[in-house]
Every structure is written in C-alpha cells, then in structure tokens.
Amino acid sequence: AADIGSKDSIALNVLEVRLAIEIESAGLAAIRRNAAQEAAIQEAFFEFERLLLNSEPTGPADLAFHRAIA
Numbered sequence: 001a002a003d004i005g006s007k008d009s010i011a012l013n014v015l016e017v018r019l020a021i022e023i024e025s026a027g028l029a030a031i032r033r034n035a036a037q038e039a040a041i042q043e044a045f046f047e048f049e050r051l052l053l054n055s056e057p058t059g060p061a062d063l064a065f066h067r068a069i070a
Contacts, residue, residue: 022066025069025070044061044065044067045065048064048065
C-alpha cells in the first residue's frame, strides 16, 4: 500500500488548502460585497473576535463569518 503521509502531514496539507480557499473567498467577498453584505461580514468578524478575546467558544461565530463571506 502506498504511504500517503502521516496524520500530521495530512492535517497540515488540509489546513494549507483551507487557508488558500478562505483567503481567496474573503478577498472576493470584499470586492463583490454590497453595503448589507459588508455589514454582515463585519458583524460576524467582530462577534468572533469578542468571543475569542473572552475565551468563549467561537464555533457558531466562525460559521456565521464563513457564511457571510461565501
């Protein structure tokens, strides 16, 4: 059987692909957004930041941000 890499290297590869996609998505969202979409993106980002700074779970806010930039 072919060795496709360790779990750590696979996880790193997935993370690299995710970052590339998310960075491109955020850039396109910034270019193509209207005022309402921009407000939703900012609101989602600030909520994520608030939760992160307060050491609170960020899962739902992270999802809201990704939906806002999609």
